[in-house]
Amino acid sequence: MSTSIPKIVVLGAGYAGLTTAKRLTKQLTAEQAEIVLVNKHNYHYETTWLHEVAAGTINPNQARVMISDVVSPNRVRLVYDSVVKINKDEKRVVLENSEIEYDYLVVALGFESNDFGIKGMAEHAFAIEDIDSSRLISEHIEYQFAKYNNEENVSEESLNILVGGAGFTGIEFVGELAQKVPELCKKYDIDRSKVRIINVEAAPSILPMFDKELVDYAKKSLEDRGVELKIGAAISEATSEGFIVGDDKELIKAGTIVWTGGVKASSVLGESGFELVKGKVNVNSDLRPEGVEDMFVIGDCSWVWNKEADRPYPSTAQLAMQEADVVAANLKALITNQPVEEFVFSDKGTVASLGHSDGIGNVMSGYKLSGKSAAAMKKVVDNRSLFLLGGAKLVLKKGKFRPF
Amino acid sequence: MSTSIPKIVVLGAGYAGLTTAKRLTKQLTAEQAEIVLVNKHNYHYETTWLHEVAAGTINPNQARVMISDVVSPNRVRLVYDSVVKINKDEKRVVLENSEIEYDYLVVALGFESNDFGIKGMAEHAFAIEDIDSSRLISEHIEYQFAKYNNEENVSEESLNILVGGAGFTGIEFVGELAQKVPELCKKYDIDRSKVRIINVEAAPSILPMFDKELVDYAKKSLEDRGVELKIGAAISEATSEGFIVGDDKELIKAGTIVWTGGVKASSVLGESGFELVKGKVNVNSDLRPEGVEDMFVIGDCSWVWNKEADRPYPSTAQLAMQEADVVAANLKALITNQPVEEFVFSDKGTVASLGHSDGIGNVMSGYKLSGKSAAAMKKVVDNRSLFLLGGAKLVLKKGKFRPF
Numbered sequence: 038m039s040t041s042i043p044k045i046v047v048l049g050a051g052y053a054g055l056t057t058a059k060r061l062t063k064q065l066t067a068e069q070a071e072i073v074l075v076n077k078h079n080y081h082y083e084t085t086w087l088h089e090v091a092a093g094t095i096n097p098n099q100a101r102v103m104i105s106d107v108v109s110p111n112r113v114r115l116v117y118d119s120v121v122k123i124n125k126d127e128k129r130v131v132l133e134n135s136e137i138e139y140d141y142l143v144v145a146l147g148f149e150s151n152d153f154g155i156k157g158m159a160e161h162a163f164a165i166e167d168i169d170s171s172r173l174i175s176e177h178i179e180y181q182f183a184k185y186n187n188e189e190n191v192s193e194e195s196l197n198i199l200v201g202g203a204g205f206t207g208i209e210f211v212g213e214l215a216q217k218v219p220e221l222c223k224k225y226d227i228d229r230s231k232v233r234i235i236n237v238e239a240a241p242s243i244l245p246m247f248d249k250e251l252v253d254y255a256k257k258s259l260e261d262r263g264v265e266l267k268i269g270a271a272i273s274e275a276t277s278e279g280f281i282v283g284d285d286k287e288l289i290k291a292g293t294i295v296w297t298g299g300v301k302a303s304s305v306l307g308e309s310g311f312e313l314v315k316g317k318v319n320v321n322s323d324l325r326p327e328g329v330e331d332m333f334v335i336g337d338c339s340w341v342w343n344k345e346a347d348r349p350y351p352s353t354a355q356l357a358m359q360e361a362d363v364v365a366a367n368l369k370a371l372i373t374n375q376p377v378e379e380f381v382f383s384d385k386g387t388v389a390s391l392g393h394s395d396g397i398g399n400v401m402s403g404y405k406l407s408g409k410s411a412a413a414m415k416k417v418v419d420n421r422s423l424f425l426l427g428g429a430k431l432v433l434k435k436g437k438f439r440p441f
Numbered sequence: 442m443s444t445s446i447p448k449i450v451v452l453g454a455g456y457a458g459l460t461t462a463k464r465l466t467k468q469l470t471a472e473q474a475e476i477v478l479v480n481k482h483n484y485h486y487e488t489t490w491l492h493e494v495a496a497g498t499i500n501p502n503q504a505r506v507m508i509s510d511v512v513s514p515n516r517v518r519l520v521y522d523s524v525v526k527i528n529k530d531e532k533r534v535v536l537e538n539s540e541i542e543y544d545y546l547v548v549a550l551g552f553e554s555n556d557f558g559i560k561g562m563a564e565h566a567f568a569i570e571d572i573d574s575s576r577l578i579s580e581h582i583e584y585q586f587a588k589y590n591n592e593e594n595v596s597e598e599s600l601n602i603l604v605g606g607a608g609f610t611g612i613e614f615v616g617e618l619a620q621k622v623p624e625l626c627k628k629y630d631i632d633r634s635k636v637r638i639i640n641v642e643a644a645p646s647i648l649p650m651f652d653k654e655l656v657d658y659a660k661k662s663l664e665d666r667g668v669e670l671k672i673g674a675a676i677s678e679a680t681s682e683g684f685i686v687g688d689d690k691e692l693i694k695a696g697t698i699v700w701t702g703g704v705k706a707s708s709v710l711g712e713s714g715f716e717l718v719k720g721k722v723n724v725n726s727d728l729r730p731e732g733v734e735d736m737f738v739i740g741d742c743s744w745v746w747n748k749e750a751d752r753p754y755p756s757t758a759q760l761a762m763q764e765a766d767v768v769a770a771n772l773k774a775l776i777t778n779q780p781v782e783e784f785v786f787s788d789k790g791t792v793a794s795l796g797h798s799d800g801i802g803n804v805m806s807g808y809k810l811s812g813k814s815a816a817a818m819k820k821v822v823d824n825r826s827l828f829l830l831g832g833a834k835l836v837l838k839k840g841k842f843r844p845f
Contacts, residue, residue: 098628169629170591172587183573184577187574226482
């Protein structure tokens with residue numbers, strides 16, 4: 038009997054995968070489908086909080102949640118292992134320590150840093166990719182401060198923090214650094230003027246998803262707190278000393294170098310023979326790749342076309358969680374022989390933090406926020422993703438209730 | 442008029458120097474003597490707590506006190522500068538940024554790590570010398586943990602912590618590590634079995650100041666918590682990889698190497714032409730070097746002979762603070778033309794911590810303590826040194842009130 042129950046395998050417990058698994062437990066009974074969730078770690082982490090982990094402004098443990106606290110291991114089989122390859126033809130997933138077959142697959146393996154082939158970037162720059170890589174950055178930064186007063190011939194640039202990319206992650210990260218660096222200076226008896234926080238961006242503006250008024254607000258907020266913004270300056274190479282920047286090939290030196298300039302889908306997709314467009318898989322409006330019946334690709338692994346704007350939706354946690362709702366509904370539809378539905382994105386707005394007490398945002402169709410109210414809204418947004426995953430209990434446990 | 446007031450210059454604001462300055466303000470009026478206290482930093486730190494800073498089990502700021510909170514800047518002129526040289530003949534002290542003349546000098550410049558010329562030790566091993574060097578160790582250890590899950594070919598030994606010397610500092614340090622390492626393993630998702638804490642000692646026993654019963658207790662306590670004790674094993678060389686140990690020249694590898702095996706007086710003394718015996722200055726029972734009238738050398742800079750035992754008193758905070766009492770009294774005697782008094786050490790006992798909830802100690806003429814009561818007593822001892830320096834206010838501010 039049990040062999041006739043369809044098996045849904047969800048790869049990845051990020052916003053997209055974990056929400057899918059959670060929604061599936063509501064949509065389908067144990068008699069209707071077996072659900073398997075595969076994830077490298079036994080925890081989910083808040084990707085949108087990693088810039089805070091990387092800056093050291095929150096405890097890494099606040100940014101992660103045990104998966105078994107979100108979905109019941111009685112209903113969802115939890116497999117903690119790394120995905121090596123997806124074998125579409127055999128409907129099988131190869132894991133590091135085992136293999137798993139599926140009837141339906143949800144690929145939600147998230148992103149990897151994309152250095153667009155910039156020379157030396159992979160070797161010399163840190164990336165904000167997961168909990169491990171993010172707290173390595175904050176530990177690396179703190180180690181530079183700890184060394185500073187202990188060494189005879191310490192380079193003056195060792196305290197500098199150089200961040201490539203002025204998108205969401207890069208700007209939110211330097212916003213946190215503007216808050217963290219004075220704390221580190223105080224802790225390690227170092228003059229604030231010894232530390233440069235430098236953001237380098239090839240594009241003509243920071244935060245391209247916001248309009249000029251909000252961008253100007255953000256720039257002023259960051260520059261007033263000592264962040265140097267080098268806009269319209271391409272990085273031609275990363276070295277052990279820093280970035281080589283701009284037409285005049287200036288070497289900007291720093292003891293900590295971080296690249297936030299781009300993401301691409303998990304390398305498992307390319308290695309499994311998926312066709313990639315700008316690093317991700319194009320999916321139809323039902324969130325399946327063209328011509329594929331039994332597989333959904335969501336979150337940072339895929340591009341979903343925004344027909345109105347004639348470009349893909351930007352990858353966000355909000356998008357991933359809304360996709361998960363539709364995937365769960367569509368899996369139910371497939372299993373119960375109903376028609377699948379189309380994904381339509383409902384934009385709840387976008388808020389970027391600039392440290393813990395400042396920010397900018399667009400919310401409620403065009404209403405703009407900046408300053409403390411945006412910072413407050415950012416915490417509401419962060420808590421909302423917790424609420425969507427784990428209800429009020431999880432918000433109380435991991436939510437952000439800092440005074441502002 | 443003011444030129445006729447004798448000028449007392451105290452070098453160093455450790456236990457010895459800061460207590461001397463504090464006592465002088467009680468013993469002598471502003472009309473009787475000018476008091477100058479010279480120290481590198483604007484803070485005093487609890488040297489006996491540095492093993493906790495180095496292990497990362499206390500906040501470095503708990504282990505330091507602003508000097509101006511202990512002695513009034515209205516009564517004591519505070520000079521924050523490094524001592525370069527003492528010119529005895531000209532009664533002058535050369536500082537990095539100025540010079541200062543004295544009528545009476547108290548040399549309390551503390552200790553430096555003494556590697557007894559072991560090859561490579563100065564280059565490759567950390568030392569627990571001051572706040573800066575101690576928190577560098579805890580940051581270095583944490584950085585090894587942060588890197589572990591992020592690197593492809595990370596060496597298995599990178600998490601190991603290798604400590605040379607099983608005296609007070611070395612053993613108290615590994616005791617703290619036995620407590621800290623499981624916390625770090627939990628934080629960084631690393632199996633405890635991946636981390637070795639290894640203490641290497643050339644002498645036939647750890648903690649030579651305690652008797653066999655207490656030493657056996659300490660060894661069992663540490664070994665039960667996973668500390669490896671390699672006793673009777675001399676270190677012939679320190680390399681970037683670890684220590685070369687014992688007759689068979691075994692290389693023990695570790696990502697963190699700390700040397701706690703010996704101390705000597707501040708190098709300023711040797712560079713100023715003081716005669717050194719085993720790294721320190723011998724002083725008479727009035728705490729002045731033989732034949733010197735205007736200078737006292739105390740704390741970790743000097744040896745005071747214990748006539749009963751026919752060997753010098755071991756250097757401890759307790760000894761330093763008792764010396765300071767006598768120096769202050771003798772300075773008053775010199776200024777008021779009274780005879781100086783002899784220093785007699787009154788042993789209040791010795792307590793060593795083995796982490797925050799275990800320890801061993803001798804207190805009240807031969808009464809032995811071990812376990813939680815020794816750990817509790819250790820906190821009493823730590824708080825007592827705060828009390829002697831800054832009264833109840835300082836105990837409340839910086840005291841140790843951990844539950845145990």
